[in-house]
Amino acid sequence: MDDLALEAGERAMSARDVAVLGAAMHPWGKWGRGFVEYGVKAARDALADAGVDWRDVGSIVGADTVRGGYPGYVSGATFAKALGWQGARVTSVYAACASGAQAVQTARTQILAGLADVVLVVGADAAPKGFFRPAGGDRPDDPDWLRFRVLGATNPAYFGLYARRRMAVHGDTLADFAQVKVKNAAMGALNPYARYRKTVTTEEVAASAVVADPLRLLDICATSDGAAALVLSSVDFARRHGAPDPVRIRAVSTVTPEYPQTVLDLPDIATDSAAVAAPPARPFRAAIAHAAYEEAGIGPDELSLAEVYDLSTALELQWYEDLALCGEGEAAKLLRDGATALGGRVPVNASGGLASFGEAVPAQAIAQVCELTWQLRGTAGARQVPGARVGITANQGLFGHGSSVIAVR
Amino acid sequence: MTRQRTPVVADWFSGEGENFRLLGTRCSACGSVFFPREDSYCRNPGCAGGELAEVPLSKRGRVWSYTDGRYRPPAPYASDPEQEWEPYTLVAVELEAERMVVLGQAVPGVTPGQLAVGTEVEVVPGVLNEDADTTWTTWHWKPVNGR
Structure with a gap:
């Protein structure tokens, strides 16, 4: 093979690709049942989508929930038992909102290391009503407990800041923020898995109650029940399995911040001091995306679409800049120009984003990859991005967890 | 009945009136300042590690951002569910010397409308809540030229 052919081959198929054989969700909502039930439905549907028998899965990775008691802390085993013990290797991971990306990363590294041909990734949650709150007890050594005890600083308070x-x-x-909701609601209305499937007007956003100045109820994402699952495999397995051109995951960024962390981050009461050590070249969120771009060898100008963690409307705009879709301070212009709408x-x-789904913490980053998968397959229906070839997800978990996945086809 | 005045977190602040300060720690090897205080290890990855000594933080800073809480936060935030919820303002304050941002509640009565990014504020002693035996004390941010 001559060098040119080799280069072309490498571009088309990186040795570090893993295939997405199957993707599925349990619809988001408030269903009043347990997280295991949601997870099992998503897992079975993902296996069916992949055409893989559960008994042929070599490894299962669960993204944990902290709201389901012990079964939630060992979610990999919980889902494996519910699907029927079949001896698979098991892993359970937790990284707050980034748990799903860690689960994908775990599956990917097992596949690339040759430890498993096919891995099932599952995340599910049954969310409580109202604000997320810290675990119980008197725990002054836990920053998450402290921010509530000392400041009453809820998640929306940080979004407001x-x-x-x-x-x-x-x-x-405020009109820019409202426009993010209007845009996402319009796309979510087209998604059968979304919890909120009604279009929203800027007037409706403006008429909703202020939760944390300047943000209103419709600027802030809800908390939801939901589940998402992926069946990942080696590209060789996919070929043997009759999927010669699968959606492929080319990069997964799970980086931590660099000291000093100079952006006030949930659940911290203060930033690091930058008086002695100089701040890093890129703030944390930008560094998360940068690591994904570097690993994939793909730049922001090559993206067909992005799924970002719009915990609030304003935060979606922040992600535009952190993903380098535009320069710093230019996100509102990008939005106003319609560049980020369908x-x-x-x-x-x-997909409609968190604005249309509400957050089901351990499932959300997996759900982002489900959306990329459907978009890159061209099966996203009325919300299809025409000709989508490259997509990125971006997300950030409490306590310093980066999460970004780049998928290609 | 006299309630015992107790800091909501031990050793995060001290002093009365004009002498009230937030307390951090400083690494003797690299000079990095930490708040909330680190007493066991320096978190600068470029530092081999030194002794951590208590250091008062700057009294004044400028508003980095601000918000409020229109709904009652969940426990362990202490509030009487029988009472109507009174929103309060949260302020993130940039300390110039330390080059860090520190969150805190604004003194009662200050609303977001009275603040702007860049407003000068100073740290003052405040009361977080009272229960049967204890007045839990905290720090508040107060606009310098305001109320």
Whole structure:
């Protein structure tokens, strides 16, 4: 093989690709049942989508939930038992909102290391009503307990701080934030797995109650029940299995911040001091995406779409800049130009995003990859991004967990 | 009945009136300052590790951002569910010398409308909540030229 052919071959198929054989979700909502039931449904549907018998799966990775008692802390085994013990290697991972990405990463590294041909990844949650709260007990050594005890700082309080900061520094407006919700609701209305499937107007956003100044109820994502699952395999296995051109995961970024962490981050009460050590070249969220781009050898200008963690409308705008879809401070302009809506240059949250789903913590990062899979297969129906070839997901878990996946076809 | 005045977290602040300060720690080897305080290890990855000594933080800073809580936060935030919820303001304050941002509640009565990014504020002693035996004390941020 000559060098040119080799290069072309490498571009088309990286040796570090893993195939997405199957993808599925349990619809998001408030269903009043346990997380295991949701997870099993998503897992079975993903296996069916892959055409793989559960008994042929060599490894299962569960993304844990902290809201299901002990079974939630050992979710890999919980799902394996519910699907029927068959002797698979088991792993359970937790990284807050980034748990799903860690589960994907675990499956991927097992496949690339040759430890398993086919791995099932599952994340599911049954969310409580209202604000997320810390685990019980008197725990002054836990920053998550402290921020509630000392400040009453809920998650929306942090979202409010980021939003107000953007307004002051970049000139974002409440109308910009509302437009993010309008955009995502329009796309979520087209997604059968979304919890909220009604379009929303800017007037409706403006009429909703303020939760944490300047953000209103419709600026902030809800918490939901839901589950998502993926069947991942080696590219060789996919070929033998009759999938010659599967969606492939080319990069998974699970980086931590660099000291000093100078962006106030949940659940911290203060940033690190930058008086002695210089701040890193890239703030944490930008570093998460940068690591994914570097690993994939793909740049932001090559993206067909992005799924980002819109915990709040303002935070979605922040991700535009952190993903380098535009320069710093230019996110609102990108939005206003329609670039991130369906039909735009790089649709963001074609799934409807958290705005339409509400957060089901351990399932969410997996659900983002499900959306990329459907989009890259061209099976996303009315919300299809035409000709989608490259997609990125981005997310961040409490306590310093990066999460970004790049998938290609 | 006299309630015992007790800091909500031990050793995070001290002093009365004008002398009230947040307390951090500083690494003797690299000079890095930490708040909340680190007493066991320096978190600078470029530092071999030194002794951590208590250090008061700057009294004044400028508002980095602000928000409020329109709904009652869950426990362990202490509030009486029988009482109507009174929103309060949260302020993130940038300390110039330390080059860090520290969160805190604003003094009662300060609303988001009275603040802007860049507003100068100072740290003052405050009360977080009272129960049968204890007045739990905390720090508050107060606009310098305001109320």
